Amino acid sequence: MASSGQVSFKLEDHPKLPKGKRIAVVVLDGWGEYKPDQYNCIHVAQTPTMDSLKQGAPDRWRLIRAHGNAVGLPTEDDMGNSEVGHNALGAGRIFAQGAKLVDLALASGKIYDGEGFKYISESFEKGTLHLIGLLSDGGVHSRLDQLQLLLKGASERGAKRIRVHVLTDGRDVLDGSSVGFVETLENDLAKLREKGVDARIASGGGRMYVTMDRYENDWDVVKRGWDAQVLGEAPHKFKNAVEAVKKLRENANDQYLPPFVIVDDNNKAVGPIVDGDAVVTINFRADRMVMLAKALEYQDFNKFDRVRVPKIRYAGMLQYDGELKLPSRYLVSPPEIDRTSGEYLVHNGVRTFACSETVKFGHVTFFWNGNRSGYFNPQMEEYVEIPSDVGITFNVQPKMKALEIGEKARDAILSGKFDQVRVNIPNGDMVGHTGDIEATVVACKAADEAVEMILDAIEQVGGIYIVTADHGNAEDMVKRNKSGEPLLDKNGDLQILTSHTCQPVPIAIGGPGLAPGVRFRSDVPNGGLANVAATVMNLHGFVAPNDYETTLIEVADN
Template sequence: HLVGLVSPGGVHSSEEHLYALLELAKREKIDRVFVQAILDGRDTIYNAGIDFIRKLQIKMKEIGVGRIASLSGRYFAMDRDNRWDRCEKAYRAMAEGAAEAASEDPERAVEESYARQVYDEEFVPTVIGDGGKPVATLEEGDAVIFFNFRPDRMRELAEAFVLPAFAKFERQSVKNCFFATTTEYEKDLPVEVAYSPEIIRTCLAKVISDAGLRQLHIAETEKYAHVTFFLNGTIEEPFSGEDRVIIPSPRVSSYDQKPEMSAREIADRVVKEISADKYDFIILNFANADMVGHTGNLEATIKAAEAVDEGIGAVVRAALGKDGVALVTADHGNGEEVQNLQTGEIDKEHSTNPIPLIIIGKQWEGQTGGVVEVVGGDLSLTSPVGILADVAPTILKIMNLQQPEEMTGRPLI
């Protein structure tokens, strides 16, 4: 069973990895190979999944091995917010051949879903059948390979498959199965890992910790991993002097129903901590522009941006009130581009537009950080002068901390 996101988006998985696994199976003369396919629609156009499934079908025919056994939207199969009811539906379709929907033809299943205006991301888990029976279910002695390389959105589904003592929902016990993940999804998960993690030992949080300073990492559930596991170089445990706060994300089926998300709660907590003078460095993540942008709902995305603007305003005022410095940046765009101006179609995936780095502090007022001229006062018309790797060195320079050799970026001030 090959489980993962069938998408060229490149954020969570690679189609080429899936094709390589199929070729490996063919080379090793394994003829019973089943793809438990997850549809994207978030890092790709919302209704492009039919093309990726069609391409996969052609590729499997060329290689001479593989059948699609189930289809699930990533809304169900790749949840990371402990919404186990979603995960359960994907798991049952993949492992037990049980779902609300069934079809004998994967392409037709997707086409019929589109006709109901249910697109890739929200595609209801569907069992693919043959002669009235599921093409495949998880049986004793089977092997399961999870081919997503990004961990955060595969942890829940992987746990449902592999944990001996699993209590989130009832499942049938299947003995003597072999489980493997492309990368390490979680410490102590009972699986084989194809590619062990490359530990980034000298990350920003480590340098701040080694200097004897206190730091706070805070986000809502949807982005908690980003300010902890990812920011800290895939190290799970906090460094000395590092505190973490997780604010629950709202319990809605789609964040365009509550575009404010938990921005106000995050801002209020950060303002409180700034006032208490406990921390030398605080990193926070406002999830709204990305998460609501992924819905493709323009009106809701505008409200999301307004909520972030309000939150940033409160945090910046608090920081300046303590003679502190605030930095505002991102690692990609999304909310600024939710409609294709050529076709009028909704655009739910990340954009590749340059990202501003705004430094706010009395001592930095009027500086341009290498930008000679902001054309017409419009930052979007200005060529980039830095990359994401320059953000940490910039922070360290502001904090008067030595940049380690391992950091190859440069300060932008």
């Protein structure tokens, strides 16, 4: 690719496939393939369009891998997620992802030799080290064991006063598990205190209500976190974090716990962030940390009144946005996802339209383009964001904006202004995360209707479609034992699975513009999301770069 230090973005013509077809690239979020039982909401829902793709031409529908090593995660037990899924879909290669890079940096100790750690450690003598992030072993945004290692490593390297600001999960792990995670953390902090380190939990709140908003859907979420973490103010005050989580769970689940601060005997917050302190946001995943990173780092900031802006040394676990260089300091270098398919295609004349609603908008833009904000070429691309509903859990509005996304995609296809129309349809995932099975069934139906609308438009213009998903979610809503039987909790209730899964996802190609003889190859049995980019490039009439994962399709002579 690289010639004399410069990347050539020119793609070779495909020997058999024509250019100029209009192509819809549809990503169903959280739509895996699993056995058809009553907890498989995709199976229960009426999904005639997706069913017809599956039951249609057998060599134009298959399953691909969307979890573990196939998307650059540390182990085969790691479920897929939107970040790594869309990265793989867009970049056409498998990059070691944040989870893995942080593991390696912690294991080798290199994390402590980097610029980022040196920078924050200059505050250790006089200031407090604050660690803010998601507290679970979900492995999607962060991992408890990484936090534990960092606590140990930082205290061994001079951090004398440490405050942890926890965000409870219940989305990548079972609801209710936050109590156990906070207990574990409290034990670790107690051990540090025995060694003379003044280490405590300072504040907390549920990830979906405090701090971890994304794509600027609702700045109030970040403000609630700021007030607790930085200002030491929250509607709920407790002496002890385990007690806080247990009490607040009486009225909310882990994802939505209201903000709380831990106070001392004088009712004073034990860990506001003040001048001279160091802050690390411990999530490796970008989307739900970027907003807080902006609030912590930007001098000019008007999204909410920060009241007090402490002079701190701030580092992200990773750099979250390569284009914005945000945050400017970080402990571990992010994956260098370069030469994404989006960048190649605009250089080769492919005009692109991308759309989703706010909560998934960055998935088909930012993640698709290798964690990069903005256009490669504004003359060739248009990205449309449909505002998501704010302040609700999506089980009350399970249709979300699927219809609107379908309409926008349809109009973009019919307009003739674009060669690729790319969408993410969020319903299976966003409603699946609520654990509400009935609502998730409604969600899957709505997603299917959006697909139908897009395929109709492709039919009208003689185009091609490629329909796939980024990882599983709605196809399995219960926790199961090894033989696949649903597990009950100690009260005899079903254990609802709010998280993603390790299931494969479907991929289907078709449409009147698909050249005769195009079919899935049989010699890529382990194909995964990273094989999709080369496939899409072929359908646009190009051969993918040599180092891309191989295409899933071939053209049979007939």
